[in-house]
Amino acid sequence: MIQLETLSASGLAPRHKIECWNDIAWASFSSARATAANGTDFSKRLTRAVNSPLRIAEVYSDPQIVRHTRAQAAATKLHIHFLHLQLDGESLNRQDRREARLACGDITICDNSRPYEIVFEKPNRMLVFGIPDELMRRYLQYPQSVTAMPIRGSTGMGALLSEFLSLVWRRCLEDKGFEVNAGVTDAVLGLVANAYRQELGSSIDHNSLGAAHRVRIVNYIEENLGDPTLTPTQIAKTFRITTRYLHHLFSDEEETIARYILRRRLEDCARALTAPSQRKRTITSIAFDHGFSSATHFGRVFRSRYSLTPREYRQQYSFDN
Numbered sequence: 001m002i003q004l005e006t007l008s009a010s011g012l013a014p015r016h017k018i019e020c021w022n023d024i025a026w027a028s029f030s031s032a033r034a035t036a037a038n039g040t041d042f043s044k045r046l047t048r049a050v051n052s053p054l055r056i057a058e059v060y061s062d063p064q065i066v067r068h069t070r071a072q073a074a075a076t077k078l079h080i081h082f083l084h085l086q087l088d089g090e091s092l093n094r095q096d097r098r099e100a101r102l103a104c105g106d107i108t109i110c111d112n113s114r115p116y117e118i119v120f121e122k123p124n125r126m127l128v129f130g131i132p133d134e135l136m137r138r139y140l141q142y143p144q145s146v147t148a149m150p151i152r153g154s155t156g157m158g159a160l161l162s163e164f165l166s167l168v169w170r171r172c173l174e175d176k177g178f179e180v181n182a183g184v185t186d187a188v189l190g191l192v193a194n195a196y197r198q199e200l201g202s203s204i205d206h207n208s209l210g211a212a213h214r215v216r217i218v219n220y221i222e223e224n225l226g227d228p229t230l231t232p233t234q235i236a237k238t239f240r241i242t243t244r245y246l247h248h249l250f251s252d253e254e255e256t257i258a259r260y261i262l263r264r265r266l267e268d269c270a271r272a273l274t275a276p277s278q279r280k281r282t283i284t285s286i287a288f289d290h291g292f293s294s295a296t297h298f299g300r301v302f303r304s305r306y307s308l309t310p311r312e313y314r315q316q317y318s319f320d321n
Contacts, residue, residue, distance in 0.1 A: 088124055
């Protein structure tokens with residue numbers, strides 16, 4: 001049975017509202033921090049389902065900018081994909097060098113394991129579904145490929161998805177006996193997967209074979225990040241393609257294959273370094289578990305990315321701190 005909770009920073013002095021709201025958002029979603037877009041006072045209100053297998057919340061706010069930084073992403077304890085449905089107003093969602101400008105009814109996804117930014121230029125209302133990574137991957141094998149990719153709520157599968165998400169939330173608000181059970185969750189994620197498959201299919205018709213190769217290769221990389229022998233040469237051999245063709249497949253991306261592997265290993269190491277369950281493990285053992293074969297090399301590349309040594313990072317971003 002769904003229980004609802006409404007939180008706001010109303011009644012506080014303007015200088016305390018943003019701090020209070022960020023505490024509310026931190027507990028409800030992730031470690032993203034908001035600032036008033038115009039640098040002045042603003043109003044915010046959040047209504048959330050507190051006992052749902054999916055994190056569901058309706059958020060109203062005046063103009064604001066929400067930023068989830070690289071350090072905050074690395075320190076995130078739970079890997080969650082946030083499905084955003086714009087109910088009123090507009091938003092600009094940025095992640096992985098992509099942008100999705102949402103109008104009423106439109107949808108996009110952001111991933112709390114990597115930095116993102118959301119800009120609300122006017123008063124707005126947004127419905128947010130938080131989906132654990134493990135659950136999301138049962139429906140979308142590579143959800144990172146669709147972050148900040150807009151789904152229009154006016155046509156096709158996007159319209160069905162938009163309507164169904166709104167219906168689920170209305171039932172949460174109006175029916176005290178309603179439950180977001182396994183069947184509802186399956187219906188939501190099935191529609192999400194089909195909407196994005198339709199969007200991907202329409203955007204890559206000119207190179208569908210190459211796109212399919214990229215998805216399979218990235219899935220393989222994600223599953224084998226802990227293997228120190230994972231290199232572009234080894235990947236090409238596994239997929240029976242040339243290394244040159246492998247690099248060609250990803251030539252339009254912002255990162256090379258090697259840089260992608262390194263970044264993902266470092267992100268996983270950063271999360272492990274601050275995880276309570278890993279606090280008794282040495283930095284070297286964590287590095288070796290995530291595909292690094294040299295503690296010296298790991299320390300150098302980690303500091304290059306996070307501007308802190310692994311030990312300093314662990315001390316600064318540990319759960320206890």
